[in-house]
Amino acid sequence: MITTHGLARSFHVDGRRIDAVKGVDIDVSPGMGVTLLGPNGAGKTTSFRMLTTLLRPTAGTATVAGHDLLADPTGVRRRIGYVAQGGGTCGEHTVREELETQGQLYGLSRAKARRRGGEVVEQLELNGLENRLVKTLSGGQRRRLDVALGLVHSPLVVFLDEPTAGLDPQSRAALWKRVHMLRTELGTTVFVTTHYLEEADAFSDQVLIIDHGQIIAEGTPEALKAKVAGHRVEITVPMDLVQAAAAIAERLPHASKPSVIGDTVRFQVPRGDAVIPDLIRAMDLASIPTLSIQVVQPTLDDIFLLLTGRSIREQPNTETSTPDRM
Ligand SMILES: Nc1ncnc2c1ncn2[C@@H]1O[C@H](COP(=O)(O)OP(=O)(O)OP(=O)(O)O)[C@@H](O)[C@H]1O
Structure with a gap:
């Protein structure tokens, strides 16, 4: 058609x-x-x-x-x-x-x-x-x-x-x-x-x-979401500490590059439940209060995040390189 x-x-x-x-x-x-x-x-x-x-x-x-x-x-x-x-x-x-x-x-x-x-x-x-x-x-x-x-x-x-x-x-x-x-x-x-x-x-x-x-x-x-292996973790912290929280998330084993939206840090891991105890411990050590933590099944935004490092909900970054087609 x-x-x-x-x-x-x-x-x-x-x-x-x-x-x-x-x-x-x-x-x-x-x-x-x-x-x-x-x-x-x-x-x-x-x-x-x-x-x-x-x-x-x-x-x-x-x-x-x-x-x-x-x-x-x-x-x-x-x-x-x-x-x-x-x-x-x-x-x-x-x-x-x-x-x-x-x-x-x-x-x-x-x-x-x-x-x-x-x-x-x-x-x-x-x-x-x-x-x-x-x-x-x-x-x-x-x-x-x-x-x-x-x-x-x-x-x-x-x-x-x-x-x-x-x-x-x-x-x-x-x-x-x-x-x-x-x-x-x-x-x-x-x-x-x-x-x-x-x-x-x-x-x-x-x-x-x-x-x-x-x-x-x-x-x-369904096929698109199936390309996203694992889970998305979202952690919300006070706004002034969000970059510090993102730096901690980035150091977690097998974590994808985190994206920051407002006061929330998002990243992918193979198993969300396995990473939560380490994440909470690292936040405590850095004295970053955790307002909420969620482990979320993949959405269409996760495929976009996986391919571009950005969320569809963020404003576009016109300087980013063009990703490969899947
Ligand atoms: N008439 C125009 N003259 C110059 N640039 C344009 C024109 N129309 C669109 N663009 C540019 O082309 C790009 C794509 O715009 P387009 O409107 O197709 O995006 P979009 O995905 O529909 O965005 P939105 O979700 O905001 O509606 C943007 O950078 C926009 O500024």
Whole structure:
């Protein structure tokens, strides 16, 4: 459904070249739920904007929904839906008007746009809101409307850029429930970007991890997590002692290079339970009070940590070297 070879995009700003996406190869089968996961500035939105024809690649080729991205962008556009970060709705129209206008923009007749509008209202649980002005909707309702707008022309593939950003947990859960339904009941291919690791894990058939414009790992969430041998240990200490705690963690046998997030030090070890007594003893000797210690099963963030030495939740360090693809 989506195939790319060496897809790349650079920008030139003040005489400086920024390689936002550095040649990605993507292969997404029909009906799959795929997540592009990566930290801020990794190249997620740029990739999406290329795949949805909004931005011309500087190199590479791609086929989306059976149409060549460069040779037939109109063919691609007709068969995809794109829900941008922040959406694109006008607050002064009603939900029904927005949906019908969008359907007609995609070439549906007025009657067909109205019928499809009714269907997507059902699918995204917007019933009862059809006559409400968009500006009166809650954040979660508005985001569900954004997704509904991306679906009104029955696309084969829908691209959702950060669909749940800024929503409360309840609205996020409601949106994912509907997105899941799109795949299971309608067979729509759904390609999303998210920062939320737990959502990527729960939703995806396939996860593509992107960093500095390159895909550095891909696979099912289970297969990716299985690459992380052992456990993650997280130790929280007073903020002014966190670097000292990281230095102690680094000296533990078989420990990975620790990362520091706020007042917490994170690192990998083959067996978490085996390392805890030594860790507590070393903290006591250094007079560092331990506020909490946790041994955690691997998450998708651990694969990122393993490959880059950073957490997806940290701000990107643009100076780091490019890791090898797994
Ligand atoms: N129009 C542009 N001009 C110059 N640089 C750009 C432009 N668009 C993106 N970039 C740069 O390309 C890189 C990738 O940006 P992109 O928006 O694709 O990242 P992202 O992974 O979507 O980040 P976020 O999670 O913050 O949305 C960043 O360094 C960004 O500053």
